[in-house]
Amino acid sequence: MKRSLLTLFALLTVLGMLLAGCGPAATEVPTEAPMATEAPVATEAPVVTEAPVVEVPVTVTIGFTSSITGSQEVSSKRQVNGFTLWMNQVNEAGGIHLSDGKVVTFASQTYDDESNKERVQQLYTTLITEDHADFLISPYSSGLTAAAAIIAEQNGKVMITTGAANDDTYKQGYTHVYQLYTPGSLYLKSTIDMIKSFNPAAKIAVVHEAESFTQSVVDGLIPYAESQGFEIVLQESYASDTADFGPLINKIVDSGANVLLGGGHYPDGSTFARQISERNVSLEYIALLVAPADSKFSELGDAALGVGTSSQWELSATHTELEANNLGIEWYGPSGADFATAYEAKTGDKPTYHVAGGYTAGLVLQKAIEMADSIDPEAVNSVLETMNIMTFFGGTQFDTSAEAHGLQINHEMVVAQWQKNAAGELARVVIWPADVATSAPLYPIR
């Protein structure tokens, strides 16, 4: 009996000690964890000097398609130029150094999607399954990106989208697709605010390309314009390959509109602007999507004068480190001037927002890899969800709700307009918001 009691006591004592030993340890882990992050740099630093981490070069492949041919060619090529500039700069600077010794440099794999959705899906599948791309950048345009996003998501690949503003792509329940551009539904918000300051009773005609991006713009524009008291006197869409805008221009004139908002992409927008000018249509203001944001638009000559656009980025209103500091947001990457200088040195061309978007897609991916300290796609995906930075392109923060995961929520647009400078040459200037404007709006145009 005594032995049994002794044995039981001994067992209980050992069990008690074990429990006591386990208990504090379990509670101490969290308290020690911060110490591990705060102090180890100093305490572990000597270890590094004793046994330096062996650098292991790693090449990360970024896959994307570009529209070398087809309707998206102009903007797509600029986007790729921007991305390529970023990639070359990172590689020339020695890549990204991770704490485990990996030195990450980048390679790109790309194909011509011919501005064709079907081809995009086929090529993104190839990029993932045959080329083993580690990360993806979107093609240019919302329509092509919507097609690519499905493939990226199905294969669990992180895709940074640029040149893809349509909100709908980010409302499909995807968890690996992240948008850099201001969503389409907010595209013309600033333009409406500007028009209100000049003519609150303006009658607006909305004539746009029948395409997913433009539809998302219109879906956001019309309720906002109406909420500001504007009357929409005409709303009509046209096919992407429309060449003759005569009947539509007649409708605009007949509707009594004094403001035209719409357009779509470069080919149709430039044609539209030219034909409005040829017919001497009297409008107080014209804002077209995408086309006037391209430097090629000035080739229209006087037809370009006064035409406005919403721009994702303009060098003259570029975002700065000071702005980031004032907002309490982390600044990342080069200044707008440094980016523009590097781009001009490479191409001899001034960067448009398409170029800046392409560059920033790479920059955001670089930041995500640095934050994750890993090239593991899921680790990178996790930090993208928490990212809140400002680059020269603007704020970058993503919606993490289930309804709109990956939607951009912290990037703002400016209103630009083609005006003549002192030398009588056409130049695109920022006219709104007033605090970043470089010129007063030309209003009314004619």
Place this chain on the structure above:
Amino acid sequence: MQQINLLLLSLPDGILLGFVYGLAAMGLTLIWGVMNVINLSHGPIIALGMFGTFFIFSRLGLNPYVGLIPVAIIGLLLGILIYIMAVHRIINAPHLSSLLATFAVNMIIIGLSTAALTTSPYNVDFSLSSIQLGKITLLGTRLAAALVAILFAGGLYLFLYKTRPGKFIRAVANNRAAAELMGIPSTKILALSFGLGTMLASVSGALIATFFPFNILSGGSYELKSFVIGVLGGLGNPIGALFGGLILGVLEGIIPAFLEASWVPVIEFGLFVVIILVRPTGLFGAKK
């Protein structure tokens, strides 16, 4: 009332554009009429005509209407070359062979031109002053293009009915074997016919370039319109094609007055199907 107003505003534009569409379709239908070949390289040849105007005006500084002469000559020679290289050997083969041969030419032209010219849009920054008739605006470039199209159509009519080679073409179109028995050099006549077809296509492209921007792929939509017009006017009937073009141009002008502009292609191609089903010889009869 508003619709009638819009219709009156848009109708003149449609008519003027219709003549140019008609000219493009005349080229397609002439080739079909003479040798039963559907020329699938029609679209890129129209686009090459557009680039002809671009280079003549923007690079050489010549008036685009003066530039029509070299464009027409080059178009004629290009057509003869295409006939000799791609069409002649399969002229008596089933239709599929000629379709494939001209499709191959189509792909070659598009491929080479894309490499050389990209698919970026090009503009010919040329304008003639417009005429204002009340609320109606007649653009000078469209008016001039319509006049040139009428001149070319008239010239083709005179060529086919009043000249010896023209009569040879009609004879070959009517009965090639009989024409050969009469001593008509059918191979040369077929090559000439193909050349004339491509000449009309390139001239129509050159005219379109004076008012619409373009790239090497732009000819595709005019090729499709040419098919619709060809069926409307009667395949193989070049003069019927001119009227078919007018009908299509008018439709494009008036449909947006009543419906959204995006309905235009739906109605155009719906009409195409209806004509094929109800009156396959076209409104003006097929080749005679």
